[in-house]
Amino acid sequence: MAVEGKEEFEAASGPPAVRYIEVGEEEAGQRLDNYLLARLKGVPKSRIYKVIRGGEVRVNSKRIEAAYRVVAGDRIRVPPIRVAEREEAASAAPHRKLPVLFEDEAILALDKPAGLAVHGGSGVAHGVIESLRAMRPEAKFLELVHRLDRETSGVLLLAKKRSALVALHEMLRGHDVDKRYLAGVAGRFRNERQRVRLALAKRVNDSGDKRVSVSEDGQEAETIFRLVERGAEYSLLEAELLTGRTHQIRVHLAAIKHPILGDDKYGDFERNRQLRKLGLKRMFLHAAKLSFAHPLTGAALTLEAPLPADLASFRDRCIRTS
Numbered sequence: 001m002a003v004e005g006k007e008e009f010e011a012a013s014g015p016p017a018v019r020y021i022e023v024g025e026e027e028a029g030q031r032l033d034n035y036l037l038a039r040l041k042g043v044p045k046s047r048i049y050k051v052i053r054g055g056e057v058r059v060n061s062k063r064i065e066a067a068y069r070v071v072a073g074d075r076i077r078v079p080p081i082r083v084a085e086r087e088e089a090a091s092a093a094p095h096r097k098l099p100v101l102f103e104d105e106a107i108l109a110l111d112k113p114a115g116l117a118v119h120g121g122s123g124v125a126h127g128v129i130e131s132l133r134a135m136r137p138e139a140k141f142l143e144l145v146h147r148l149d150r151e152t153s154g155v156l157l158l159a160k161k162r163s164a165l166v167a168l169h170e171m172l173r174g175h176d177v178d179k180r181y182l183a184g185v186a187g188r189f190r191n192e193r194q195r196v197r198l199a200l201a202k203r204v205n206d207s208g209d210k211r212v213s214v215s216e217d218g219q220e221a222e223t224i225f226r227l228v229e230r231g232a233e234y235s236l237l238e239a240e241l242l243t244g245r246t247h248q249i250r251v252h253l254a255a256i257k258h259p260i261l262g263d264d265k266y267g268d269f270e271r272n273r274q275l276r277k278l279g280l281k282r283m284f285l286h287a288a289k290l291s292f293a294h295p296l297t298g299a300a301l302t303l304e305a306p307l308p309a310d311l312a313s314f315r316d317r318c319i320r321t322s
Helices: 032-039 045-053 083-092 128-135 162-173 248-255 269-277 309-319
Strands: 006-009 019-022 075-078 100-103 107-112 153-159 178-186 193-197 200-204 210-214 222-230 234-241 285-293 300-304
Touching (some): 032 045, 032 075, 100 300, 107 128, 128 153, 153 300, 178 309, 210 248, 222 248, 222 309, 234 248
Parallel strands (some): 153 285
Antiparallel strands (some): 006 019, 019 075, 100 107, 107 153, 200 210, 222 234, 285 300
C-alpha cells in the first residue's frame, strides 16, 4: 500500500507557518519543483523557484536544486507563504472544462484544443495542468505524461498516480506507446508511405525561443508518414512518431519540403498568409491517437480525438475538393 506524505507546522495559528513535509513512497521520484507545485496549489511557479534558489526550501536540512528528485522519507522544509498570495494566484488559474476522452483511478486523457499551453512558463501564466490542479484541489497527484505544442490539438495524457506515471514514462522510453498525428502539409505528397530518419538538435536563443534543426550531431529522430488524402496543392498525412523529439514532426516535414500548413516557426510564411485568407488560422497538426497498455492493468487502450472543426473544414474545402 502506498504511503502518502505527512506534514508538520512550526506554528499552529497566526501568520503562515514553516511547513515540514515528509515524502511518501507514492510521491518519490518527482523533481523537487514539480513536487512543490503540486503541494502548493495556486502558488506561482516563479515563487516556487525563488524560494528554492534562495535556500528557503531545505531537504533533510540541506540546500537543494530544483531538479533534485525527491526520495521516500525526505523531510522538506517549506517557508511561510502568505494565504493571500496563494488565493490571488489560484484565482488567476482559469477553470477550463476540457473534453475528457478517458478517465479512471490511474490516468486521465483530454482532448486539448489548439492555442492552450499544457503548462505555464515562457510568458504563459497557466496551462492545462495548473487549471486542472485548481479545479481538483483534492487530487494528491496529477502530472503530465507527455507534452503537446501550444498550437497542437488532440490527445493529452495525464497520470493520477505516481506508479502510473513511472510506468508510462518507461513505455515511452521503450517505444511501447503508438502515437499518431494528422498533419496538413504543403504540396502533393507523392509516396503512400515515407520513413524519415534525420537527427535533430535543439537550441534556445537569448530571448528564450526554442528552435530545432536537422543536424548530424543531434539526437536520433525517426518518423513514418502515411498519405491519407492528396489534393492539388495540399496533402493530409498521418505521422507515426518512433521517437519523441521536440518539434520532430514539424522539422522532419519542413526538411523534406512539405512544411506543415500554418506552422509559424518552420513553415512557409508567405503561404501561411494566404492560408489565413482561406480560413486556416493555426497550425494544421493534431494528436489524433494514442495506443498503449494500461499502466496498472495491462489492458490495451486506444484513445482517439476527432479532427477539430476548423481543420476538418479546411480539409473538406481545400484538400478533398482539389
